[in-house]
Amino acid sequence: MLSRVAERIYWAARYLERIENTVRLISVYDKLMFDLPRSIGLGWYNLVTINSAEQVFHERYKVQDERNVVKFLLGDDTNPSSVASCLKYARENLRTTRDVIPAESWEMINELHLFVTDNIQQGINRSQRYHFLDGVIQSCQQIQGLLVGTMPRDFVWYFMKLGRNIERADMTTRILDAGVRVQMQVWSDEDAINSQQIIWGNVLRSLGADQSYRRSVRASVKSEQVVRYIIEDAAFPRTLAYTLSALVDSLERLPKHEAVLRDVRSVQETTLKTVDYSDLGEPMKDYLNDRQLDIAAIHSRITENWFTNY
Amino acid sequence: MTNSWNTYQCNDFYDELMSHPGQAREPAKKLVAYFQSLSDDAVESRRKAAEATIKEMGVSFTVYTDNGNIDRSWPFDIVPRTISKQQWDKTSAGLKQRLKALNKFIDDLYHEQRIVKDGVLPAYVLENSQNFRQECVGVSPPFGVWAHICGTDLVRDSDGEFYVLEDNLRVPSGVSYMLENRAITKRVLPELFEEVNIAPVDNYCAHLFDTLVALSPRKIAKPVVVVLTPGIYNSAYFEHAFLAQQMGCELVEGADLVVQDDDCVYMKTIAGLERVDVIYRRIDDLFIDPEVFNKESCLGVSGLMRAWKSGNVALANAPGAGVADDKVIYAFVPDIIRYYLGEEPLIKNVETYLCYDEAQREYVINNIEKLVVKPANESGGYGMLVGPHATKKERERFVQLIKENPRNYIAQPTLALSTSPTFVGKNELEPRHLDLRPFVLQGKETYVTMGGLTRVAMNKGSLVVNSSQGGGSKDTWIVE
Structure with missing residues (x-):
């Protein structure tokens, strides 16, 4: 397999996953808006901070309100991480690797692109936002389903899986981070207990993990348990532990994987060893930030190992 | 219902399907009878089906802009163009003869230049050739063949004879459209394939692959063959990807290849460098190697010419083959055939x-x-x-x-290019001018496609069939 093709496939998978997760992230906030007490004054700008996109945001907008933040994350083509930009990059990468992916997946990406272009305003206005966000998530899952059902398990598949899980691991830490930040905001509130359930219940729902959480934890939604579940559960496919072990699975199938595998194993170890649920405020934020750095380091190692090392 | 087949006017041109209004030529009889039996609505639904099929199969021509890719759909007319097998066999022999002579000619130009010394080709013509590559002098590619893939443009004049309009020996394109046209027609007019004995075209890619494999400098079981494309911005990218896919080989860009100190070409794979034996390059000569030709080129591979000259990699077509793809040289091709083969040309020049x-x-x-x-x-x-x-x-x-x-x-x-009935409205036919581009392969063996790509000037009265300038196409049937 050509390095260039591997790289493009890896990125296409990352971008597709980023689209789905960005939309999920917005939907957490969107749901929180309905449920949290009005007095709290939810900060949409948190979404920009957890995506580490403050600088790009400030170049474009003065007011840090809901409309600008959502516009920035969904439709802004000057933001390289917006849904619109990711979709553009995903298409670009798949367009030039059409010979190795199922033909229908290319058509589906085009449909998703049309859907997003035609309906982006729906996503920005609150009244129809749910419909839009849901449409994008469905479409992403349709594409994943097609790939799972029709792709041979060859190198192309494993690079795709690698990209998907790197991105998913990263985004899971960011979605958790979003929860932590909102929680810190409501700490002083007298309805704190009630708010916590709302916050963490929505974090779970945004990952599609609420049902499996209940079945596996068999307890009501409590912050510590939710955070632990999203970091450590070995069975649910969007948890940090799961995505890391999915990386291991893919790596083992690829040639000259030793160095990258060693890195991932050590990240797996630190993830479990250093985690501390006793304070879900600043220490947890720092912990999540460190995991994001770990994941970025794995990404660099992948890049130099297979894509650019000539 | 107006039956436009009965009123179809062929005027003074040779018409491929109809000899008189309502009177089909022998190879087209069943085809015309079939269309005559269809209602207006049935014809319309076939046309719609063809359009839908083209979109579904993603047969496109790429025009690339910043605002997204414009994949222009391939303009296609559902009425096939027919040629009798008997006539095609003769034409096919003529095409093989022509390419054989042209290859001997190119080989001679890069060695002794006997044809100039013997006074058949004026030295002046060669001295002023834009496509003669000094860098290729003295190189001896396998089988003495330089142009492995040739697209020859044929036209039929009012006398009903085929003439060669030009030889494309550099990077001729269009063969994927020939194959896709057949695939579309099979879906849209399946009944006809039971009734009419139509020669299949789909073995082209297998022949192309065999031709390329035979050029491999390493005599190994599975030589590594790649298709080298300038990339997504090239209008023929669809074809490059199509051919790579059909042959099951890698589609590479210049940056995927590297020439090492051993003067061998390698591709960059996830497992490390892998040696490449044969490159079907779809990049023009002047861009293939910035070390030798255009220094600014980022499409090519530094050192590729070195590797090729050392015999460590085969390039198809060979650099320098375009010297014979020159309209002045074209005028000499009949003499070239006589000179190298001692035969009379089987197909005439214009x-x-x-x-x-x-x-x-x-x-x-x-x-x-x-x-x-x-x-x-x-x-x-x-x-x-x-x-x-x-x-x-x-x-x-x-x-x-x-x-x-x-x-x-x-x-x-100005040639009286032949015409063929083409739908211009709901079950309404008008004659449109067309040409034919068969593809000829030469390596260890020679091969000619069954028919070729028929290109149609879709505008009334127009003689320009180039797809870059509003041309369309038809399926081409060689009928027994």
Whole structure:
């Protein structure tokens, strides 16, 4: 397999996953808006901070309100991480690797692109936002389903899986981070207990993990348990532990994987060893930030190992 | 219901399907009878089906802009063009003869140049050839073949005979559209394939693959063959990807390849460097190696010429093959065939006036309103003058151009290109001019496609069939 093709496939998978997760992230906030007490004054700008996109945001907008933040994350083509930009990059990468992916997946990406272009305003206005966000998530899952059902398990598949899980691991830490930040905001509130359930219940729902959480934890939604579940559960496919072990699975199938595998194993170890649920405020934020750095380091190692090392 | 097959006017041109209104030629009889049996609505639904199929299969032509890719759908007419097997066999033999002679010619030009010494080709013509590559002198590619893949443009004049209009020996494209046209027709007119004995075309890619494999410098079981594309921005990218996919080989870009100190070509794979044996390059000569040709080129591979000259990699077509793809050389092809093969050409050339010859130039200038003037080294129908359709000003400009650079221009009489019934409205037919581009392969063996790509000038009265300029296409049937 050509390095260039591997790289493009890896990125296409990352971008597709980023689209789905960005939309999920917005939907957490969107749901929180309905449920949290009005007095709290939810900060949409948190979404920009957890995506580490403050600088790009400030170049474009003065007011840090809901409309600008959502516009920035969904439709802004000057933001390289917006849904619109990711979709553009995903298409670009798949367009030039059409010979190795199922033909229908290319058509589906085009449909998703049309859907997003035609309906982006729906996503920005609150009244129809749910419909839009849901449409994008469905479409992403349709594409994943097609790939799972029709792709041979060859190198192309494993690079795709690698990209998907790197991105998913990263985004899971960011979605958790979003929860932590909102929680810190409501700490002083007298309805704190009630708010916590709302916050963490929505974090779970945004990952599609609420049902499996209940079945596996068999307890009501409590912050510590939710955070632990999203970091450590070995069975649910969007948890940090799961995505890391999915990386291991893919790596083992690829040639000259030793160095990258060693890195991932050590990240797996630190993830479990250093985690501390006793304070879900600043220490947890720092912990999540460190995991994001770990994941970025794995990404660099992948890049130099297979894509650019000539 | 108006039956437009009965009123179809073929005028003074040779029509591929109809000999008189309502009267089909032998190979087209069943086809025409079938269309006549369809209602207006049935015809319309077939046309719609064809359009939908083209979109579904993603047969497209790429026009790339910042606002997204414009994949222009491939313009296609559902009425196939038919040619009798008997006539095709003769044409096919003529095409093989032509490419064989051209390859001997190219090989000679890069070695002794006997043809110049023997006075058959004036030295002046060669000295001023834009596509003669000094860097290729003395190289001996396998089987003495330089042009492995050739797309020859044929036209049929009012006498019903095929003439060669030009030989494309550089990076001819269109074969994927020939294959896709057949696939579309099979879906849209499946009934006809039961009734009519139509020669299949789909073995082209297998022959292409065999031709390429036979060129491998390493005699190993599975030589590594790749298709080298300039990338997504190239209008023929669809075809490059299609051919790579059909042959099951990698589609590479220049940056995927590297020439090491051992003068071998390697591709960058996830497992490390892998040696490449044969490159089917779809990049023009001047861009393949910045070390030797265009220094600015980022499409090519540094050192590729070194590797090729050392015999460590095969390039198809070989660099320098384009020397024979020159409209002045074209005029000499009948002599070239006689000189190298001692045979009479089986397919005629279109009469050609060479502007560097004083008497012929005089004739061209005085009769420019009757002639088609073409630059010697352009392809895609660019930079030419169609005398009868041109304004006085345009003609004067061309007279000036010819005088300034006579070697660069040739002229030909305006041909009465043959026509074929083409749908222009709901079950309404009109004649449209067309040509034919068969593809010829030469390596260890020679092979000619069954028919080729029929290109149609979709605009009424137009003679320009190039897809870059509004042409469309039809499926081509060789009928037993």
